[in-house]
Amino acid sequence: xxxxxxxxxxxxxxxxxxxxxxxxxxxxxxxxxxxxxxxxxxxxxxxxxxxxxxxxxxxxxxxxxxxxxxxxxxxxxxxxxxxxxxxxxxxxxxxxxxxxxxxxxxxxxxxxxxxxxxxxxxxxxxxxxxxxxxxxxxxxxxxxxxxxxxxxxxxxxxxxxxxxxxxxxxxxxxxxxxxxxxxxxxxxxxxxxxxxxxxxxxxxxxxxxxxxxxxxxxxxxxxxxxxxxxxxxxxxxxxxxxxxxxxxxxxxxxxxxxxxxxxxxxxxxxxxxxxxxxxxxxxxxxxxxxxxxxxxxxxxxxxxxxxxxxxxxxxxxxxxxxxxxxxxxxxxxxxxxxxxxxxxxxxxxxxxxxxxxxxxxxxxxxxxxxxxxxxxxxxxxxxxxxxxxxxxxxxxxxxxxxxxxxxxxxxxxxxxxxxxxxxxxxxxxxxxxxxxxxxxxxxxxxxxxxxxxxxxxxxxxxxxxxxxxxxxxxxxxxxxxxxxxxxxxxxxxxxxxxxxxxxxxxxxxxxxxxxxxxxxxxxxxxxxxxxxxxxxxxxxxxxxxxxxxxxxxxxxxxxxxxx
Amino acid sequence: xxxxxxxxxxxxxxxxxxxxxxxxxxxxxxxxxxxxxxxxxxxxxxxxxxxxxxxxxxxxxxxxxxxxxxxxxxxxxxxxxxxxxxxxxxxxxxxxxxxxxxxxxxxxxxxxxxxxxxxxxxxxxxxxxxxxxxxxxxxxxxxxxxxxxxxxxxxxxxxxxxxxxxxxxxxxxxxxxxxxxxxxxxxxxxxxxxxxxxxxxxxxxxxxxxxxxxxxxxxxxxxxxxxxxxxxxxxxxxxxxxxxxxxxxxxxxxxxxxxxxxxxxxxxxxxxxxxxxxxxxxxxxxxxxxxxxxxxxxxxxxxxxxxxxxxxxxxxxxxxxxxxxxxxxxxxxxxxxxxxxxxxxxxxxxxxxxxxxxxxxxxxxxxxxxxxxxxxxxxxxxxxxxxxxxxxxxxxxxxxxxxxxxxxxxxxxxxxxxxxxxxxxxxxxxxxx
Numbered sequence: 001x002x003x004x005x006x007x008x009x010x011x012x013x014x015x016x017x018x019x020x021x022x023x024x025x026x027x028x029x030x031x032x033x034x035x036x037x038x039x040x041x042x043x044x045x046x047x048x049x050x051x052x053x054x055x056x057x058x059x060x061x062x063x064x065x066x067x068x069x070x071x072x073x074x075x076x077x078x079x080x081x082x083x084x085x086x087x088x089x090x091x092x093x094x095x096x097x098x099x100x101x102x103x104x105x106x107x108x109x110x111x112x113x114x115x116x117x118x119x120x121x122x123x124x125x126x127x128x129x130x131x132x133x134x135x136x137x138x139x140x141x142x143x144x145x146x147x148x149x150x151x152x153x154x155x156x157x158x159x160x161x162x163x164x165x166x167x168x169x170x171x172x173x174x175x176x177x178x179x180x181x182x183x184x185x186x187x188x189x190x191x192x193x194x195x196x197x198x199x200x201x202x203x204x205x206x207x208x209x210x211x212x213x214x215x216x217x218x219x220x221x222x223x224x225x226x227x228x229x230x231x232x233x234x235x236x237x238x239x240x241x242x243x244x245x246x247x248x249x250x251x252x253x254x255x256x257x258x259x260x261x262x263x264x265x266x267x268x269x270x271x272x273x274x275x276x277x278x279x280x281x282x283x284x285x286x287x288x289x290x291x292x293x294x295x296x297x298x299x300x301x302x303x304x305x306x307x308x309x310x311x312x313x314x315x316x317x318x319x320x321x322x323x324x325x326x327x328x329x330x331x332x333x334x335x336x337x338x339x340x341x342x343x344x345x346x347x348x349x350x351x352x353x354x355x356x357x358x359x360x361x362x363x364x365x366x367x368x369x370x371x372x373x374x375x376x377x378x379x380x381x382x383x384x385x386x387x388x389x390x391x392x393x394x395x396x397x398x399x400x401x402x403x404x405x406x407x408x409x410x411x412x413x414x415x416x417x418x419x420x421x422x423x424x425x426x427x428x429x430x431x432x433x434x435x436x437x438x439x440x441x442x443x444x445x446x447x448x449x450x451x452x453x454x455x456x457x458x459x460x461x462x463x464x465x466x467x468x469x470x471x472x473x474x475x476x477x478x479x480x481x482x483x484x485x486x487x488x489x490x491x492x493x494x495x496x497x498x499x500x501x502x503x504x505x506x507x508x509x510x511x512x513x514x515x516x517x518x519x520x521x522x523x524x525x526x527x528x529x530x531x532x533x534x535x536x537x538x539x540x541x542x543x544x545x546x547x548x549x550x551x552x553x554x555x556x557x558x559x560x561x562x563x
Numbered sequence: 564x565x566x567x568x569x570x571x572x573x574x575x576x577x578x579x580x581x582x583x584x585x586x587x588x589x590x591x592x593x594x595x596x597x598x599x600x601x602x603x604x605x606x607x608x609x610x611x612x613x614x615x616x617x618x619x620x621x622x623x624x625x626x627x628x629x630x631x632x633x634x635x636x637x638x639x640x641x642x643x644x645x646x647x648x649x650x651x652x653x654x655x656x657x658x659x660x661x662x663x664x665x666x667x668x669x670x671x672x673x674x675x676x677x678x679x680x681x682x683x684x685x686x687x688x689x690x691x692x693x694x695x696x697x698x699x700x701x702x703x704x705x706x707x708x709x710x711x712x713x714x715x716x717x718x719x720x721x722x723x724x725x726x727x728x729x730x731x732x733x734x735x736x737x738x739x740x741x742x743x744x745x746x747x748x749x750x751x752x753x754x755x756x757x758x759x760x761x762x763x764x765x766x767x768x769x770x771x772x773x774x775x776x777x778x779x780x781x782x783x784x785x786x787x788x789x790x791x792x793x794x795x796x797x798x799x800x801x802x803x804x805x806x807x808x809x810x811x812x813x814x815x816x817x818x819x820x821x822x823x824x825x826x827x828x829x830x831x832x833x834x835x836x837x838x839x840x841x842x843x844x845x846x847x848x849x850x851x852x853x854x855x856x857x858x859x860x861x862x863x864x865x866x867x868x869x870x871x872x873x874x875x876x877x878x879x880x881x882x883x884x885x886x887x888x889x890x891x892x893x894x895x896x897x898x899x900x901x902x903x904x905x906x907x908x909x910x911x912x913x914x915x916x917x918x919x920x921x922x923x924x925x926x927x928x929x930x931x932x933x934x935x936x937x938x939x940x941x942x943x944x945x946x947x948x949x950x951x952x953x954x955x956x957x958x959x960x961x962x963x964x965x966x967x968x969x970x971x972x973x974x975x976x977x978x979x980x981x982x983x984x985x986x987x988x989x990x991x992x993x994x995x996x
Contacts, residue, residue: 014974015967220749222758308771315769318866326861333850340847348839426762428769464749465758484760485827 028543049145063518105530163482169224212433234453236496299432324373426462576934587919594692595912597721605916641939652928684918735906742817767819780815790875824898826888
């Protein structure tokens with residue numbers, strides 16, 4: 001190769017070229033970044049409120065961003081393809097890529113406005129028929145984040161009122177649930193013979209509910225949104241749609257009758273179940289025991305597994321024996337206190353009326369019968385001591401005491417009715433997870449759903465401090481939710497029918513949010529970005545070509561040493 | 564001059580950081596003064612990190628000196644020092660921060676959270692300091708700690724006194740094994756999570772529990788609560804009883820209220836009955852008090868709660884409330900959660916002491932990294948020798964009219980024979996001169 005001395009002018013030129021290349025590279029990257037990368041970032045920002053929605057979780061929450069990334073990926077693939085196909089013709093390549101970019105970005109907008117719009121509007125019309133009004137398509141595509149936020153705050157209020165665990169439920173308990181791990185007996189049937197035996201808990205992911213083998217919510221299960229919605233729907237739907245048979249009838253009366261029949265009829269499935277009769281003898285079709293025909297006896301019989309989890313008659317006898325011994329020791333003092341109170345009432349000229357007389361009467365009777373007090377003796381005392389009320393009617397102390405507590409006793413108070421009262425007020429109730437509850441044997445499906453829902457809403461809810469329904473509101477004010485030793489709960493702001501329509505609304509919104517909102521988010525960003533993306537992509541190609549041109553100059557110089 | 568500058572930069576780096584950690588650790592050290600070395604763990608850790616940094620600092624300095632003139636090797640020492648300064652400040656915590664919240668959560672059963680300690684460690688240190696102080700006060704009052712010595716003596720000794728250490732560990736075992744552990748889920752969890760409903764309380768009191776008969780509890784003197792608190796007699800305790808040897812042997816059990824600690828007060832609005840009730844409490848307190856004591860004794864029977872639950876009346880300052888209290892204070896204990904903290908207070912102090920170190924290693928990390936880089940730059944200047952390539956680059960950046968000769972020469976001589984190259988360079992050298 002011949003030698004060419006290099007002149008200074010040429011060298012300067014080359015340096016300038018290199019600087020130009022650097023500047024062009026910056027512009028090339030900048031313009032590329034202003035296209036799809038910026039677009040994906042904007043979709044990420046625009047979808048942040050969507051990701052906060054209670055109704056989308058996990059993969060679903062990232063749909064808008066994933067869609068945006070897919071659009072970008074398609075264009076990258078097209079770029080690679082055109083690079084291979086049009087190797088020489090840079091202009092043709094640019095035009096083709098610009099075309100793809102335009103189609104890819106404008107396409108979804110057109111898809112939304114011409115296809116999805118019709119779907120959305122027909123869904124909105126269908127929702128309207130169910131009494132749920134959705135925003136117009138034009139409002140939805142612009143203000144989707146406001147709608148998400150509004151629904152979220154409605155649901156948050158629902159969670160707060162009923163003191164739900166959070167939107168999600170919870171089944172976490174120290175050492176397992178009472179129904180998760182229990183002490184068994186070596187000589188018992190499976191699974192009770194495993195020490196300690198474990199009862200499987202089944203998780204229903206769709207409704208976020210943990211179930212025991214008997215099909216009931218596990219002990220200590222704390223409602224999430226879906227469980228509370230299911231319980232309240234079953235409760236109010238059946239209650240409000242019940243057709244009374246006469247003027248005094250309602251679903252609770254009907255349920256009471258059905259349960260009484262199941263209890264009293266020796267041939268009812270419930271009684272057969274308790275006796276452990278052959279499964280084939282049940283009126284219910286396809287009945288099967290959970291473990292074995294002795295499962296009820298294993299739980300509630302003598303030394304049954306369930307007995308230590310609620311107040312049994314033996315337990316109550318133990319408690320009463322201790323109390324009666326203590327009171328006997330202090331009977332003299334008690335009499336003195338009563339006398340003192342009566343004297344003070346006279347002194348202050350206070351008349352407490354029949355309530356006070358009743359209490360004094362009860363204490364008086366109790367003091368006389370203290371010796372050997374047990375459940376039976378207490379019950380007969382409560383039934384036999386009568387008080388004449390101001391209106392002249394006579395009532396037993398049992399009726400009066402339980403009446404004051406908001407519970408009704410018809411006839412004499414027996415151990416069974418007392419147990420029912422303790423159970424229905426959630427003071428002492430335990431349904432073994434290894435046995436079916438009586439509700440399982442109710443034939444009428446609607447009534448059965450109602451019975452379960454009523455149990456969950458009032459008894460289970462009262463246990464866990466998440467009361468869903470207050471069945472005996474004081475002065476018509478229903479207190480629900482966080483009813484504990486230190487909190488009186490929240491005044492229920494919803495009526496049953498309001499709740500049912502809210503659930504309808506939220507169900508519809510869940511569906512709409514999942515089905516349309518990712519596209520609406522994409523559309524809202526594309527509207528602003530489609531032209532920008534196409535333009536910046538072309539610009540990036542243009543700068544690439546300029547860079548290549550500058551390189552060509554460099555190569556020329558290096559070879560020839562001059563222009 | 565360079566030496567002074569280097570020293571100054573060194574001081575504003577790690578030694579200053581160490582000083583900040585020490586300053587911020589003072590509260591932890593004060594509150595945990597009786598816990599031997601445990602509250603110093605954070606400071607010790609910062610010290611160890613400092614030593615590691617110091618060693619790197621010295622070694623890289625020596626190597627730089629040794630390799631004076633070899634710019635590449637000196638540069639390597641600079642990079643090493645900067646890297647170490649990052650790894651031992653923010654770097655280490657960026658990694659530790661990943662498992663730490665989980666470890667803390669499981670170690671304290673969720674009672675002390677990472678978020679709480681992150682910035683508010685001083686408050687936590689004060690709380691944990693109070694744990695041992697009040698424990699000593701109560702146990703001094705109930706005679707578990709020798710009253711022959713003054714209360715101040717015991718307060719000063721704190722956990723470092725073997726008697727106190729033993730008392731904490733033996734009595735915690737009782738509240739743990741015959742208290743918390745004897746309750747079953749879900750009831751105890753509901754109570755723990757602010758869901759103590761009437762059914763939960765009934766179940767926690769009446770459900771059969773299993774107790775460990777082997778577990779001891781140290782108590783010499785039982786404080787008896789004042790069950791009728793009036794303005795004339797507002798004290799929480801009004802008398803105490805020396806326990807007999809037989810009583811000391813009895814199994815001590817714990818109720819759910821002991822787990823919760825604070826008494827429950829159910830306020831009752833008496834309306835126009837206020838004066839009547841005040842009169843009754845005044846005139847008949849000698850009759851009512853024994854009734855309440857008998858009721859409490861009945862509750863303490865094995866058939867019921869198996870341990871006293873003090874049902875009393877609070878009629879102070881014109882209020883009227885039923886007060887359902889626990890035995891913890893009478894027995895010289897905290898509630899369960901705080902008893903558990905107290906039992907592992909030394910470990911908690913160690914954990915708390917990490918947080919001032921963490922905070923300042925993060926915060927001052929940037930300064931340490933800067934100081935290390937600045938020291939490195941000085942060392943490079945001092946020992947690095949001349950770097951032609953770099954100098955050219957610097958010149959190129961600032962002087963737009965000076966072409967990049969090296970690049971041009973390289974490009975131009977790419978295909979030349981050695982002879983041509985020699986000629987070319989000679990000519991260029993002449994031109995450029």
